[in-house]
Amino acid sequence: MSITGANWIRFLRQHGPRPRNDTMYDEQIHRVARRLGVQPLNFDHPLEARLLSTFSPDVPTPISVVLTGTAGDGKTHLCGKVWQYLDGDRAAWDSDETYFTKPILVAGRPVTLHLIRDLTALPQSDEQGRYTSKESLLQRLSKSITAPDSSDVFLIAANDGFLLEAWNRAGEDPNAAFVRNLFEQLLVEDRAEEPGRPLLFLNLSRQPCAILFDLATNALINHPGWSACYQSVVTDGFFSEHCPIRRNLELLRDPVVLSRLRNLFELCDQSDLHIPIRRILLLLANAILGHPEVSDRLMQPGDIARLIASRTTSKASLYNNFFGGNLSETKRESLEIFEYLNRFRIGHETSNRIDNILIFGAADDALRPFFDRLVASDPYYGANDEFRAAQSAYVETSGEDDASPGAFLSTLVSQRRRLYFTIPEDMADQVRLWDLTIFQYAGEYLERVLGPLRQRRQVERAILSRLVKGLNRVFTGLLTTTDRDLLLATSLSYSGARVSQILDDRVPVSPRLHERIELTLQHDRPGLAVCLAQGVGRTLRLNLTRYEFLSRVAEGALPGSFSRECYEDILAFKSQVLAALAERRRSEPEPGPQALYLRLLDLDPVGNAVDQPVEVLNG
């Protein structure tokens, strides 16, 4: 049966933030999809090809696979793909069964595949008698990894914490203990294989969520369900010209909106915040269907006529929904994807320029062109009636009335969020787009640091100098402007003291002999590398927070203000660089015992660090 628009929306609602039990999620979604006659959202997980190839008949040896990650990463889904690939019984997969066995042909010989699609749900004993206890099953798997030529191959899906915990309880088996340590090592060191062991350890939490975002969004906005919606328009109702669901879908297809959203995901990756696929789909479903005044806070086809009539469609603003603005505060705080995205503080951060455009732009001649292009161009979520009314009330009120400022200021939050997603690329620098977030240097980070590094080009010198200046201010505790050298300063007693006035050494930014400072890219993460000698150096990983911290300190912020954690990190880095310096000195010839030589740091009137030598003669 062909899908109807209403059924598609009903199916999409299943992905949204509704109260539900999260176990067996994948199975539930498939059941609902079948019931509604809708094709589920499907895309190829980036690791799918590698996973399936491990079970192909022409692989050299049989390899067991562990799929780990957090809830919602797609582990069960991928297990299903493998089962399908190996022609497993479809009906069995659709049941509640957790443990499956099947004889398969791998590397030219027959082995038994044991598939556990969720280790948490594995019952202690098996009704079908295939294993005596959970521990014995785990011991059997351990043996298949430690002993060669085993006739068992396993595919297990488990959350990372639970995986290690389960192996801890697998009894006194030496194989189990060995395998547990192996898992821990692979997990913490972020590796997929150990040479010589028939094991593939895939941690789905390590997938960059920007790529998953691309795949999920593509699958969603191109789903045939939308064409069904276009064909089931209800006048002044569902999918009509003023329908917020349709409006949100069309805005989501806008490349600028998509790229700004993708930037946020990219920045989450760079901050080591992982977002599982399930949550990405939740975000998208909530974005399209969210409205604060409908049941479950997600719109249904039947709600639309009422919303249009009561003129409250502007509350379904896509831009506000991205941050869970339609949800209750407790619900929003309980879902980590909204918590991560809200960390950017979009809607709450602003600059005078942007707020002036929003508040006074309609009336002010100088700001009018900006206002027209950025706000008035969107009569639905931009300068709509509600906004104009609240704005004039705010501007013209004498200040005695308490109610109106609150109402306008909350619409301002929504407007600022909208601006973040809609300011055109050519105006982004002029209006300073990233002032709308708490990471003012995020745009620069993405475009002028990460971008060039990924293309193996050099980063601009000005940025490197700024980072070095920031480091110098933290290292010395003085408000120095030196940015051509890295000042390695200590205090007399500790390397980690707040103010360090003894200069140990200067490392030039421009290469000199073996010394240099440069920005590098490792595992897709930028880093600042300080090289002291051939093979002697240390690298500081530059995640978004550290980049922001150093840039702000370079521009005048006090090191203790933005992030204490960053401050401690940078001091620890100084300690490491000083240790590297000591390492280099050990290989250098000893200076003669003639004199003791100190260099005291001080600042000249401009802020350059000058060192004052103090010489002590060893009479």
Place this chain on the structure above:
Amino acid sequence: MADATVHIPPPRPADHQQNEMWVDEQIWGHRLWDSQSPWLLFLEFLSVAEAKHREGSLLDERGQLYPLQFWPNKRMSLRNLLFNNECMPRIAARVSDNAAAWTAWLKEIHETAQAVPSPDFSYLQKHFRDFHQLELVISLLRAAAIESDSNRRWTSRFAFPFGPAGIYEDLSVKGSGHPSREYINFTRSGELLYLMLCRAKTAAELRAPLARFLCSDHPWNKLLNILQPGEDMDRSRRDGSFLPWRTHDTFDKLGEDWLAVCNLRLPGFDAYPFLVTLSALHLSLYHLAVAADQCRCERPRFLCEIVAPRKTLVRELSTANFLENTQLPRRAIESLVADIEQSPEWVQSLSEPGAFSLCKAILLDRVRWPRDPEDYDGPEVPETLISALRTAALRRHRQHNANVHRSFGGGAGLVSRRGTNRLRYAPNDSLLKALVLANVRQRMEFGEFLKRLYDRYGFVFGEREAELVLGREDLDKRAFQANAERLERRLATLGMLRRLSDACGYVINPLWSVGTP
């Protein structure tokens, strides 16, 4: 009762004539007092260690458990230069000509220096041509002094111990100009610390790292050397400290923690703050552990709160827990007296003629009291006598020893009033850092870390350990779970925790590197 092979018999009474009685001392040693900051404790330790290292017997008692005799440095020339030298900055500011400044200063220091046999500092001119540079260096060294903001007399100020040239004992200089030793800043706890480390299982392995700290190669040590006129030969013998245990598990734990920190090979003197914190902690734990053993009850546990914005159940339990623990030493005193009262010989003496004299003799033998007529002038009845002993012992105990738990516990960062007005256990950041460095090698799973802290120190943070201590019925698991989560977040802020997913966190030691043993 103390194990005879482990408990050492007391020294002869003549060595400690000034002690009113020998009660605190038999339990904890001579002596463990409060009111010594952790850094002073460490500096006292260093003064002993340096002296012993000079003799060639660092951390090695060579079978002689008593007395601890050593000849620490005095270094009065250096101390005058650093801390009794107000004329120097004055002259440096006023006089710009180099030669004139030297003359003026040498003249003035000759008159104001104290406790130096011949105050001639002209040797400095050989090493420092420029007087103003000398002044700069001395003010730098003074700024690096330990606890420079405290208001102590100048003879009790300590330069940073860059090496043997900067290590000396606490002294006081009276009008006569001769330095004498008082035990108010260096109260002997540092000497006990030294003895504990000698008797720890890891003593042999600690010698090498300590010797490195005490070697004279460090440039700042050479600088301190240059400031002094040759080898300091003026030394006096110090002795009298007594530690009544041949071995003890608290000594072993102290030694293990020290060794773990030393093995990290931290640059320069970065290890010192951690050693200071751990020493104060272990002394406090020793104090309570010995008291608990004397009372024949379980070793104390510590319900630790990670400070929350609001008052929590954990805080209340922790406050009660602290009060309970502080009673332990007092109960130990009472138990000691009760042991005497219930001992066979006492009971026997009660029924014999001349009971009072016999009982008095027993007391003199066991606790060296009452010796003077003022000690006891009540009726000649044994019951009253022993009751008087109890009162006197508790009074004496309350003056100093009773406060050790609060004093060293507070110094270590374990006991605090932060955020409230009552004392309880709330580990601060420097204690948490020290615990991670001492216990975690490369990484350790968070649950395992909590368990280790419980097993080694008795610290309770999370619900599993709380259950062991409080039992299942009374327990509000959520409160302790939230407490453990706050600890995780705190460690993450300090850069010592890495989360893998919701259920999985690893405590990491950021200063551990692959070559660490």
